[in-house]
Amino acid sequence: MSANPNRTPAEETFVSGFAAAEAALPSADWLKRKQALAAFSELGLPHRRIEAWKYTDLRNLVDGAYPAQTETTLVDVEQVQSLAQQSIFGDLGRSTAVFVDGRFRSELSSLPSKGAIELLSISDAAENAPDWLSNTLGTVVPQEDDAVSALNTAYMSDGAAIHITGESKEPLELVFVHSAGQPRTVSQRVLVVVDAGASCELFETHIAPADARYVSTVVTEVVLGDGATFDHVKTQRDGAEAVHLANLHAKLGADATFNSFSATTGGRVSRQQAFVEYAGEHTTANISGVYLLSGTQHGDSTLVVDHAVPNCVSREMFKLVLDDQARGIFQGKVMVRPHAQKTDGKQMAQALLLGPDAEFDSKPELEIFADDVVCGHGATAGELDEELLFYLRARGIPKDQAMALLIAAFVGEAVEEVSNEAVRDALNEMATNWLTTHKTGA
C-alpha cells in the first residue's frame, strides 16, 4: 500500500507494517486479518471529530510510531514473575494464564486441569482450532466501524480462548505483562464461550513497569448461553507511559447474568469500551468500574448497551477519582429498541476531583423507543468534603490516611457490585493504598 500523506506516523506504521508482520503472526483463514487491515486503513485512528471519540483523540494521543509486536520477546523471567505476583488476585485460589509482550508463556502459567473449563492459547490453536473457536471468534465484534477492533484483529499475536461447559469451581486469571523496550503495539484477543447453564469467574490483570512504552489493544468477546453466568473483574495497572485500548463485546442469551467490573490505575491513556447486546429475555448485565488517576492520566470508559429484547436489566455504576491534571471520561449509551418493553436500565457516573485542574466529562445517551420501560441516569462531580476530613482528623487520623479512607468509601459503592468478597476486600485495599502509592511513586 502506498504512503498516505494524511496518515499520522502511528497510522502509517500500522498500515505499511502489515505485510512484514503477517508472516510472523499466527495464521488461519478464520482470523480474517486482511479484511481487518483494510477496514483499519479506511478508518484510521479515531479522532475528536468522530462524536464517540471527541474526548479521546487517538490521532493525537498515540504520539508516534508503535510498530506491532509479532515475535516472542526475550524477557527477564524474574521481573515478569515479580510483576505477576503484584496481582491483587494473588491470595485467591485460581489458575493463571500469563502473556508476556503478547505471547502466551506456558512455563509461567498454571492452567486449569481439564474439566468444565478449556483454555487455549490462540497462537497455539490457530492451525488446528476447535469449531467453538474458529466459528465464534470475530462474530461478536463489529469489524467495520471500530478502528481498535480492526487493528486488533489485523495484528493479534495471541490471547486466550476459553470454553466453559459446566460450573467452573476455580476462578481463572489472565495476566498480561509488558516489558520495557522499544515502543511497540501489542494486540491480544480473548474469547469466552460459556455454554447454557454454565458459569465462569474470570480475572484479568494488566501490569507493566512504569517506563515501558507500548500500545496495548485487547479485544474480548463473550458469548453467554441461556442461563449462563459470567463474573469478570479486571485491573488495568499498565505502565505510566502506556496506551491501553480495550473493547469488550458481549452477546447474552436468555436468563443470563453478566457482571463486569474494572479498576483502572494505570496507563497514560486508556479507553475501555463495552458493548453489550441482549439476545434473550430476563437477562441482567451489570457493568461497573473505578478509575483512580493522577498526573496527566487520561481514562475513558465508553459503554453501549443495546436492549434489543424485552424484560432485561442493565446496571452501570462508575466512580472516578481524579487528582492533579487527570482527566476522566464516562460515555454511556443505552438503547431500548421498540419492542424491548419492561426494560430496566440504570446508569450512574460520579467523579471525585482532588485537584483543581482535574477534569471529568460525562455523556449519557438514552435512546428509548419502547414506552413501558424504567430508565434513569445520573452524573455528579465533587470534591472531598472538608467537614468529613475534619471529623476524621479530629479523631487522630492523619490527613493522607483520612483522604484515603474517604476515597475508598467513595469508590466502595462500585466495588460493592463485585460478588466475590475476597476480591472486594482486595479492591478496597487497592483503593485505600492508591493515594500514598501515587504520591510517593511507589
Add this chain to the structure above:
Amino acid sequence: MSILDIKNLHVKIEDEDTEILRGIDLTVNPGEVHAIMGPNGSGKSTLSYVLSGKDDYEVTDGSITYKGEDLLEMEVDERASAGVFLAFQYPIEIPGVPTMTFLRTALNAQRKARGEEELTTPAFMKLVREKSQMLKIRQEMLKRPVNVGFSGGEKKRAEILQMAVLEPSLCVLDETDSGLDIDALKIVAEGVNALRSPDRAMVVITHYQRLLEYIVPDYVHVLSHGRIVKSGGKELALELEESGYESFTEQAA
C-alpha cells in the same frame, strides 16, 4: 501542671473582622470538670472548634497551652493523638466508612503517633464490645457506616463511645445534651461520668443547666460576648437557671 491553660485568647472567623472570642482566660487541671455556659452566639462552639484545630478560625492574640505545649502549633490529628477530644454538637455521617474501621483506624493512628504498638483485632473488638455495652450501643449500629442512619441520640452516644475507646486526657463536650430526651441524656451522662478520673479533665459546653444535674461540674463559667464574665462553683449554674443569662450579659455589654 495544668492540662489546659488558655490566656487572653482572641479569635475571629477568617476573612471577617468581628472578634468572636475577646480575651478568654481559663485554666483546667487534671481531674477537674469545667462547665462553660452561655447564651447562643456567646462563642461557646467557637471555643470548642479552636481547641480542636478547625480551619476557618484565626487566633489574633493570646495562647492555648496543652500539657505544657503550644496547642495552636499542632495539626488537628496531632492534637487528637496528644489526647484532645471534641464531642461534636452535630456529629456528621460518613457514608461508606464502617464504624468499626473508623474506630480502629483512629485508635491505631493515635497509638502509632504516640509510639505505641497497634492493637490487635481481637483486643480491639473486646475493647469496643465492653465500651459499647456501657453506652447501650447495639452491635448492629457498629456495623453501619459512621453515624449513617443513627438517630440524634444514637449519634451522641456514638461520640461518647469514641471518647471511651480513645481515652483522651481532655474531653471537650460541645452541647452534648442538645437533641437528647431524658433517658438518652442519662445514658450519655453515665458514659461521661465513667470516664471521670484524676488524670483526665473535661470542658462541658452547654446552654442549659439540665445536663449539669447529671454531669456535676467542679467549676462553672459564664461566657458572654466572647468573654468569661463570671466563674464560680456548681451553684452558679442553678443561679443562672433562676435569673437567666440577662443579668450577666448586661455586665459584659
